Amino acid sequence: MLLLLNGMAWLQAYQKLPVLSLRLVNVIAAICVIILLLAIRQLGSMHFLMHILLLSALLRLLALSRQSEARQLVWVQYFILGCSFLFHQSMAMAVLIFIATGLNLLLQYLLFAEQLPERKQLAADSKFLLLLLPLWLGMFVLFPRLSPLWQLPSSQQAMTGLANEIEPGTIEQLVQSNATAFRVRFDSKLPAQEERYWRAKVFEQFDGRRWSVQQNFHRTARTSRSITEPDQLVHYQVIAEPSFQRAVFSLGLPTNWSPELEPLAAGLLRTNRPVSQRISYQLSSVLQPIPLTDDNERRWNLLTGNHNPRSQVFADELLDEHPEPHQFANALLDHFRQQSFYYTLNPPLLGRHSVDDFLFESQAGFCSHYASATALLMRQAGIPARVVGGYLGGDWYPEQQYLLVRQRDAHAWVEYLVDDRWYPLDPTAAIAPERVLDGLDSALSPDDMALLGRSLFGELPLFAQLRLQLLHLDYYWSVWVLGFNQQRQDAIWQSLRKFFANWQQWLLASLLLFLLFLAGLAGYCWRHRQQSSLSEQLLKAIPRLSARAPEQSLNQALKLLASSNAAEHALLRQVDHLYELSIFASDKAAEQKLTRLLKQHKRRLKQLKPMKGSQ
């Protein structure tokens, strides 16, 4: 629809079609709004508003007849450009939008100046235009930042990433996506691959087949921060891609977090609004088991439901052999190792008693199958346990110093409670230790790899390389532009302050400023000297000339002076001749000669006798 209207605008501009009447435009607008209203459910309110704005701007363009309307349109276009950043933040889009802003500025210029500047003038103005850049970036870097003043509706879109429930098959779908989930910059030492379990959600409700997030989480989040050695802490910054969820990715037990995050139970955090645009948050964690929140949590995590009877029997048998919880966990892993379980992306479908089917029939599954079975078996053995969803590992780029976690790193594992502490347990590590140690690709069979369609990139290393470079560029973009926040700003101020802490630096800076000032002054003077006209130079060199009668021209005065100073007659005639040449014939060479002559005979010219003719 927008394209159609755009086409009309083009036609209008090039075929000199008449401007549409207001009534016709209103009719078109009404039709468009009705169509949009029909689609409002799909679009969400933000998109709807945006569409309305765009439509009205375009229609206004069709019916544009006055200059004031054009100005309003330009204004609205700035606003639209600003709003489009709510939806698009990738670097390419940002470049595009800023180019569009530049075009809009040009449009505004043309509206008021009515013609493009000449090349000469543009060259003269360009150095002032260059001032724009430091002004702009300086403001961006140093202008104080505020936290959100009030809540605004965010654009609603389908959630991406981990869903709020896990059933056999959900994670398999997720890992087929190569999209970036989040990136991490570590301010402390990088934890080992097998320690990088990024917790996002805990699934505590089980209905026999599906694990889901306990929605009525009324447990008071315990914010007591355990005392830990500072060197045990991991400090990191997460730059999350928009997921339209509020889950925060964290390692172990978070102890410190940026103010826009709020703590949840189970050692989790969430953002204060759904992540609809790339955001970054600062976290500090200690890689320790998470403490129990309260007794309700323990109770919830013992519920098994009356499903999966065969696994109940198996759990009871195993518990008899290994009554201690840690031993029970190890025995379970041993069971997975010894039996013919295998790790696949493409497991057979499971029935209603999914754990029974998996444990005793298919024995093939992905991380969620193993986690689901392990958690249930533990619960059946009386050990509180839950499934944790998140990401495992990620690719570390040492040159760029960041960790890239993709959707395909999605993972599910188990936490079980011993002595009021939740210990992590990853059954996948028993089946496919490569998954934990080297990432997903190494753990998958060639068939599975083909399923992911990953072979293509293996064949085209150049393409893969280019993709990676773009990813890195995107990372810097998100860290330095999108992720530029108050803390970073504070850091810059801090370093500035630190820089000026001692007097030598002060001296240096003031000296530099002084030098700059001197240079500016010198440039200014030099320009002015250049600009002083020839007649002024002449008047300065021959003071007698200022005594001429007001109606006399300089030429006349020079001739008079020559006649009264017989000794300098030749010199003055020459001066006169050169002056005439340079003024009336615009002879540059004569001008230069004249200045040289004036400089050479400075003394003589100053001592001339007064003119005879002057009154």
Added chain:
Amino acid sequence: MTQITTKLRDKLRQRLKSWLAKRFASNTVLELNHSTLLVFPTRYGFWFVALIILLYLLGTNYQNNLILLLAYLLLSVFLLSIWFAWRNLAGLSIEVSAPAAVYAGQQLSMPFTLKHQASYQAVYFSMRAARTKVSQGQQATLHWPALKRGHYPIDSVLVYTEYPLGLIRCWSYLPVQLHYWVYPTPTEPTALLPGVDPKSDHNQLAPEELPDQLKAYQPGDSIRRLHWKRLARQPDSPVVKISEQQPKADPRWLQVPPLHGAALEQCLSEVCYQLLELEAKQVSYGLKTPAGDLPLGQGSLHLQQCLQRLALC
């Protein structure tokens, strides 16, 4: 309410004008510089600032750096355009000459001579309703229609620019202190009115002494028409002779009788026409108006004086 604001605005403008007039060094070559230029955002500029604030709020509330970046870009554009607007006028020296006298209904034109070391773009000159725009290398002339005869002062001309983006207006009132003349529109006489009519060319030497009628002397009556014989007898009540032919008697004298309103305008227009005719014929002529007489004369200066007298009637 609007009355009060317009009154206040007028007062403020007057203040500004007189304040600026003192700051100009000379009255002939008006130089625009930091002491004679005023800078303020335009209405569109205020809208633009509102846009920046809106974008800033949006960017802050969504914690969206790109929107903030856009807001700062627009803000720095705004700040720079202050400088650009100022630089566009600063250093400009303007010479203004009084508009040439015209007849009512014609266009007045006031030329400006601009000198600038750097270039200037889209500079507007405005006086009352008249407005003109100049860019580098163009001749600046302000045109406006002369509606009514008279002698008018021009105390100030507004010079302004909204270059480059219409956000900032940089302006000054030029204290020009000029005057201009608007003469009555010349129209061909339709009826027999005092003055020269076409027929009079033939019977210029018509008998002068025809039966006279007398009337009491009134100030403004020509001394030539005094009844001298009677005055000798009765010096306290002077009487003048009036006759139908009297004006024709001396075609070189054009007379404006003491009339009012449309009749006066009509008369002035016709007298003006006759003046021009006489000047074209190179005949010497004089003018009699209620305000006084102009002696017989000839030449452009004399014509000018006569026309000015007509304009002031």
